[in-house]
Amino acid sequence: MNRTFNLLYTGTFAGTLLALGLWSTQGARDFSAAADTPVLNGKLALAFEKHYDAEFPIKQLGTNLWAALDFSLFGEGRPGVVVGANDWLYSDEEFKPVAGALHNSQDNQALIQGVRETLARHDVQLVMAILPAKARLYPENFGERRPAPLHEQLYQNFRRAVADAGIQAPDLLGPLSQAKAEGQVFLRTDTHWTPYGAQVVAGQLATAIKPSGLVPESGSRYVTETAPGEPHKGDLTNFLPLDPLFEELLPPPDQLTKHSTRAQEENAAGADDLFAETQVPVALVGTSYSADERWNFAGALRQALGSDLVNFAEDGRGPLLPMLKFLQSDDFKNAPPRLVIWEFPERYLPMAYDLSEFDAEWIAQLKAAGRQDKHLADNTATSQGARH
Structure with missing residues (x-):
């Protein structure tokens, strides 16, 4: 046997x-x-x-x-x-602690203030769109995992700090939280927001910006067209390598409705030409929340503001690198816009960045200019210390 x-x-x-x-x-x-x-x-x-x-x-x-x-x-x-x-x-960047968070936040806040100082010298107004984390808006679906203490008050402290530094940063958490009752503002299987969430933020920004007169009435009218929803496999499913053998275990795909915004006038200025005969007064800088056309954030902003804009946002680069690149561009140096809207997800504040592609002396000058604002540094240190 x-x-x-x-x-x-x-x-x-x-x-x-x-x-x-x-x-x-x-x-x-x-x-x-x-x-x-x-x-x-x-x-x-x-x-x-x-x-x-x-x-x-x-x-x-x-x-x-x-x-x-x-x-x-x-x-x-x-x-x-x-x-x-x-x-x-959810992205684990919205949950995990960040090594050196206090130091990184202070450095990044100094850079933010340095950006504001640079723009102000060219008579350019900065408005920050600080995006609340998906985990902040949908805590009811956490399961057993909870964000690290670092993230508890990150949005509120970040927004308070930039406001104390003289940077306009309208509240986006309240409007997005209220909008949840009407529709999904973030995708279930993706890091990003839905076109509806982007539309809510665009409307809130326009409400805050229009009274300032920074965006002149252009006479252009924008319309947004929608297409039927299609299955969307979110980017977070890439961290669940189950297909093809166990694809049935994956969460079902989201339904993504495509939004497309266009100017009604045939002679409307091109969105990619900031320096046409009529200079476009608004520049948008940010991350894939702004760069990816599937969310239609730039289009929603055009419609809400009633003005064209030029989109300098980039995929996969975070919020700081596209802004630094914009400040060194010929577009900005030769004909700066009147207004820059900087889309900045809250989770990026405590992160460290590789800035080696930029001149080290210039980066140091930006940080030094930012640190001259004592309110910003003091607020950052106090709020971060309270979380630790």
Whole structure:
């Protein structure tokens, strides 16, 4: 009996290895390299290794299987996502503590004030759109995980600090919280807001900006058209590598309604030309919340303000880098706008940034100008100290 069992076990093990080995050769079938790829220096071998690693079927099986166990048994994904209740996903940047948060916040606040000082020297008004975190707006879907103490008062303290430094920052948390009753303001499986959430923020900003007279009446009227909702697989599902083998375990996709805003006049100024014959008075700077056309934030702002604008926001760069790039651009130096709207999600305040692409002396000058405002530094230190 023991011998029969041993033979059966050995045969099964050998057969499994053979099957897996044959299956793994599929990763090499469609390999091809450029005709001039050198062989002797190892470049051909490296190209094959990269291709095989990417196509290795056992690797896909292991990745999917491990992700399925983590998700099913522990309700967890890869670093980057927090799995909440009711199929809600959150960025873990809105939950985890940040190393050096106090120092980073003080540095970033000094840079923000330095930006304001730079814009003021060119007679440009700055309005900040500090975006509340998705976790702040939808705490009812957290599940068992809770944000670190750092995040508890981050929005309120950030907004108070910039206001004390003389920067206009309208409250967006209240309007977005009220708008939840009418529709979803953030996507369930994505880091970003919905077009409806972007529209609510645009309306609140316009209400705060218009009395200042910074945006002259242009006579242009903007209309927004909507298309039927389509399934949208949010960016946070990338941290749940369950497909293709366990795709049914993923939270169902969001329904994303496409919004598109256009000027009614045929001769309306182009949105990408700040320096046409009629200078566009508004510049928008920010993150993917502003840059990604799927959310239509720039379009909603145009309609709410009744004015064209130029969008300098960038994907995947955070809020600081696009602003520093804008300040050094020929667009700003040659013909600055009257108003800059800076979209800045709250979670980016305590983060450290790699500013090596900019001149170190210039960055130091910006920070020094910002630190001259004692209210900003004192407020930051007090509020951050209270959280620790």
